[in-house]
Amino acid sequence: MSCSTGPAPFKRTVLVWTLYLLLGLFSFSLTLIGPAIPYLRQEFNLDYTLAALHMSMFASGMVIGGLCAPSVLHRVGIVTGLWSGMAGILAGVTLLVLAPTVWLTLGAILVMSLFATLSLAAIQIALSSLFTLDRGKAFMEANVVASLGSASAPFLIALGAMTLLGWRIVAPAFGIALAAIACFGWAATRSHGRSEAANIPEVPGRLPLAYWVCWLFIFFCVAVEWCLGFWSAEYLKGLPGRSLSVAAAGTGVFQIAAIAGRLTSSRMAHKITETRIVVLGMAAVAAGFPLYWLRAGIPSAFTGLALCGAGASTFYPLALSRAVASSGGRFRRANGYAPIASGLALGLAPLALGRLADRHTLRTALLAIPMGILAMLALLSARKWAQRKVTSG
Numbered sequence: 001m002s003c004s005t006g007p008a009p010f011k012r013t014v015l016v017w018t019l020y021l022l023l024g025l026f027s028f029s030l031t032l033i034g035p036a037i038p039y040l041r042q043e044f045n046l047d048y049t050l051a052a053l054h055m056s057m058f059a060s061g062m063v064i065g066g067l068c069a070p071s072v073l074h075r076v077g078i079v080t081g082l083w084s085g086m087a088g089i090l091a092g093v094t095l096l097v098l099a100p101t102v103w104l105t106l107g108a109i110l111v112m113s114l115f116a117t118l119s120l121a122a123i124q125i126a127l128s129s130l131f132t133l134d135r136g137k138a139f140m141e142a143n144v145v146a147s148l149g150s151a152s153a154p155f156l157i158a159l160g161a162m163t164l165l166g167w168r169i170v171a172p173a174f175g176i177a178l179a180a181i182a183c184f185g186w187a188a189t190r191s192h193g194r195s196e197a198a199n200i201p202e203v204p205g206r207l208p209l210a211y212w213v214c215w216l217f218i219f220f221c222v223a224v225e226w227c228l229g230f231w232s233a234e235y236l237k238g239l240p241g242r243s244l245s246v247a248a249a250g251t252g253v254f255q256i257a258a259i260a261g262r263l264t265s266s267r268m269a270h271k272i273t274e275t276r277i278v279v280l281g282m283a284a285v286a287a288g289f290p291l292y293w294l295r296a297g298i299p300s301a302f303t304g305l306a307l308c309g310a311g312a313s314t315f316y317p318l319a320l321s322r323a324v325a326s327s328g329g330r331f332r333r334a335n336g337y338a339p340i341a342s343g344l345a346l347g348l349a350p351l352a353l354g355r356l357a358d359r360h361t362l363r364t365a366l367l368a369i370p371m372g373i374l375a376m377l378a379l380l381s382a383r384k385w386a387q388r389k390v391t392s393g
Contacts, residue, residue, distance in 0.1 A: 016130065016138070018185025019123050022086060023142045024149030025177055026116050026123070029089050031150040032170050033058060033109065035157045036096075039167045044102045056351070057106050061113020062343025068114075069121040070336035079189050082122035083182070088115025090175055097168040117339045124335035128324045136274040136321035140266040143317040147259045207330055207337075210386040214323035217379040218341040221315035223349035224285070224372040228308050229254050230350040235362055236305075238295055246298060253302050254309040261310030262317070274318045275380065282373050284311025293366055315376075316342070326383070 037051050044050075073081045092112030099105045123142070131138045153170070160169030232254050236247035261284075265277050288307025291300045320338055327334035356365035 012141075013188070014185055015188040016127075018181060018188055019126050020142045020145040021181045021185070022082070022119065023123050024145040025086065025089070025174065025181070026120050027146035027149035028153050028174065028177075029093060029112055029116055030058065031153040032093075032157065035154040036167050036170070039157075040102070040105060044105070046102060050102060052351070054106060054109050056347050057109045058113040059343045059347030061110045062117045062339045062346065065114045065117025066121070066337055066340035066343060069118050069339070070333045072118060073122060073125065073332055073336065078122045078125055081118050082126070082189060083119075083186075085115045085117075085119025085122060086178055088112075089119065090171075090178055091115070093171045093174050097171045113343075117343070120339055121332075121336045124320065124324075124338065125331050128331045128335060134270065135324060136277075136318050137266055137270060139317035139321050140262055140314070143313075144259060144262040144266060147255065147262060147313070151255050151259070205328070205330070207333055208326060208328055208386070210326035210383055211323055211328075211330075211334060213379055213383045213386050214319060214326050215337065215341050217376060217383070218316065218319045218323060218338055219345045220372050220376050220379065221312075221319045222342045222345035224369055224376070225312040225315055226346060227349050227353050227366070227369055227372070228285075228305075228312055229258075231353065231357075231362065231366070232305060235292075235295070235366065236301060238363075239298055239301060250302055250305055254305050257306040257309030258313035261313035264310070265314045265318075274321055277314055278318050278376075279380070281311040281314035282376060284308070285373055286370065289369060293363065295363075322383070326386075 033054055037054060040046060040054070041051050069081075076084070089112050092108050092110075092115060095108035095111060096105055099108055124139075127138045127142060128135060156169060156173055157167045160166050163169065165172070229251070233247045233251045236250040239246060261281070265281075268277055284307045288304040288311065291304025292308055293304070295301050320335075323338060324331060324334045353365045353368055356368065
């Protein structure tokens with residue numbers, strides 16, 4: 001699954017749906033860590049530092065995996081990398097639920113992350129090869145499924161708490177889902193992997209400056225989205241009444257708004273440019289953030305957080321699409337290195353904001369979010385400059 005010879009019409013084939021569903025499983029594996037942490041803390045008597053290290057371990061794996069993925073996929077092929085990556089995630093999740101010590105849970109999450117990044121790169125390369133003009137729409141639709149996968153993790157763990165399996169239900173659930181997707185789409189991926197289009201070689205040469213500007217843009221996109229979502233429950237505890245249930249509901253509002261934002265943006269993608277959609281997303285965050293940050297009451301704070309969720313949901317898929325478009329046909333490296341930006345943002349941004357909150361207050365620390373939006377605007381301008389430089393050169 002490399003690059004196609006020309007613009008392909010947008011068609012949701014069995015192969016496309018298989019890639020969408022596998023991206024949903026990737027997102028499930030990433031998101032399950034958060035709701036599993038309280039159970040791990042209870043079982044292993046973890047302090048907050050060791051608990052937070054689990055998320056940092058996943059982020060570290062994304063960085064390492066992103067560095068290795070292009071060369072691994074070049075050697076083994078996209079199809080083999082795709083399915084071996086998903087099998088590796090299953091192995092990591094299984095090790096996580098069976099681990100007798102915290103050091104093995106950390107190792108399990110590293111295994112999960114390394115293989116997850118391999119499969120993520122393969123999915124993104126495959127979608128990049130199938131679509132050119134509609135790449136942004138494909139990425140947006142894929143991330144709608146990813147959002148659904150993310151949202152299902154806490155609900156499944158809550159359901160598992162009512163059974164003998166408890167939170168460990170995630171391992172058999174992941175295995176069953178992966179088997180079902182393989183039955184549905186294995187043949188389609190293998191057939192495409194043998195096709196002539198799948199074997200077109202990667203364009204040689206270095207990734208251009210415009211790509212690296214987009215790479216930085218991805219970093220800030222993920223940083224802003226995760227700082228909003230990661231700290232929302234804690235911040236909403238400061239609403240009048242200080243209700244934990246209301247704070248948790250606010251987090252749900254953010255996730256639902258993100259799904260709605262990606263659905264809406266996927267329908268807009270063929271009507272207006274990807275850059276304009278991202279700018280509209282930034283405008284939504286800029287409009288919603290003051291309502292959320294002021295925390296004057298539940299309706300206004302929830303409305304503001306919903307606007308932030310809908311706006312921020314457009315960032316990553318379209319930023320990735322712009323990065324791939326700026327790669328000059330170097331799809332493997334462009335998609336392989338993108339998770340490094342995501343991993344660094346996941347590992348650094350929420351932690352840095354938390355450290356800032358410890359020194360001052362969470363309310364003060366959250367002002368980093370509009371600063372991130374300003375950085376994104378600057379990078380959009382820098383990307384135009386970098387593209388003009390290539391054209392003029």
